[in-house]
Amino acid sequence: MNVLITNANSSKALTVTRSLGSKGIDVVSSDTNKYAISFFSKYTKNHFLTASPKAEPDIYMKQILSFIQKKNIDVMMPINSVDTLLTSKYKYKLEQYTKYPFEDYSKMVVINDKQKLIELADEIGLPVPKTYTMDNTKKIEGLAVELSYPVVIKLKNSTSSEGLSYAYSIEDFIDKYKNTIIKYNLDPIDYPIVQQYISGDSYGASVLMNEGDLRAVFIHKRLREYPISGGPSTLRVSVKNKEMEKIAVKLLSHVKWHGLAMVEFKLDRETNKPYIIEVNPRFWGSINQAVRSGVDFPYLLYQMAIDGDVASVKDYQVGIKTRLFFNDCRAFLSYMKISNHKSQLAKDFFTFRQIHSDEFSKTDPLPGFMFFLKSKKGKYQLIKVKKNE
Structure with a gap:
């Protein structure tokens, strides 16, 4: 039995690879980067390169479908937001050749969109922060005076902390909200939501x-x-x-x-x-x-x-x-700057035996080494070795 895992250059793809590979399932990985982390796992039996699912979605899907058909892939598991949302659009095609245990695109877009999600949760009586939406910049100044600060400004569709900011006053809110619209070149229908800050x-x-x-x-x-x-x-x-x-x-x-x-x-x-x-x-x-x-x-x-x-x-x-x-090293340094309990923070950070690493594994060491190279230089050192080939 086998499985296709996308976006191999991520820690979560590595976790999925190790989980399935350790159970005897043949893992095939794909990515746009030829030095993708999971390519170096002992549990990856094969890998191939694709176009970017974000920049060239049509080419990407043709490559994925072609590979699945040729290699008789039993299960496909997209990993990140972009490839999951994209492949869910083509679920009907994928399921002709493989198992695709993810939702239809119509449900994906509702759950993934922060505004639609909040509206849905509120409709069925679940607790959500007080949320405000706008569809044109003329309302910004009016809303600014009604808000209780601080508030959170969020893109409707984003991952991690992309587009996230906090406003602490009327002037701060107006400035950050308008700057978010400009930075991400947003149409009125995609203007950020504004939420009550939950401490x-x-x-x-x-x-x-x-x-x-x-x-x-x-x-x-x-x-x-x-x-x-x-x-x-x-x-x-x-x-x-x-x-x-x-x-x-x-x-x-x-x-x-x-x-x-x-x-x-x-x-x-x-x-x-x-x-x-x-x-x-x-x-x-x-x-x-x-x-x-x-x-x-x-x-x-x-x-x-x-x-x-x-x-x-x-x-x-x-x-x-x-x-x-x-990333926890970076977080540690940031927390140290604001912490009133630096000695305890440092003690907790340097406790290694009781904390499992996402990257490092004694039984699968190469991906951790590649993470180290990536973190140290911001890009893989192997690229320098290969550039004159």
Whole structure:
């Protein structure tokens, strides 16, 4: 049996590769970069290069479909937002030749769009931050005087912390909102949303659904993130939170979701109430956290694709920590600048034995080495060696 994994140059692709490869499944990887991290994993049996799914989507899809047909790929698993959304458009074509255990595009765009998601969650009575939308710049000044600061400015469709900013006053809001429109060249229909700022810790509720029925759920807490203003997590820990589980499952059951999704929450520091922030309708950056804690989402998804269903996962270990090491180094330096407890922060950071790495593995060392080269120079040193070939 085999599986095609896209976007091999990412830590989450590496986690998926190691998860499936260690179970005896032949992993084939694709990427635009010939030095993609997962290409160097001992679990990658084959790999090939593609056009960019963002810059050349039509060519990309032709290459993917052609490879799947020629190599008789059993299951396809897109990894990042761009390739997941794009391939979901062509689900009807992909399913003629392979198993594709991800949602239809029509559902993907609703869950991925922050405005549509908030409207949906609010409609079914789930907790969301107070949210404002606008369709032309004439309303900006009027809204600015109504807001209670600070507020969060977000692009409707973005990943990580792209386009994210915080405004602390009327003037700050007007300036940042207009600059966001200009920077991303947004049409009125795509103007950013504005949300109430929720002060508190960030959590993720990761879920596997089979046509709206729950098969696995996992909760983690973010301990550090980079950028520290709201970027992807760099250090996390597995926890339990029944209320978050209930909210995430209710949301995804309502739309009869199929496949994976991760619901992001903020836990209000004052009220201890969780608020839905956004949903990642795909593999998420901290997927290693769930795998290490006992919920092997990549393998569960693969089993569900092949067999049509999978046994439910009832429990997992709490207190397990993972980190994306090189980004956590950057996060650590940023947190040190603002922390009032620098000695404790440093002590926690240099505790290696009790924290699992996303990049490094004793049994699969080459990808970690490639991460090191990439982090050290900002590009792979091997490129210099190869440039005169």
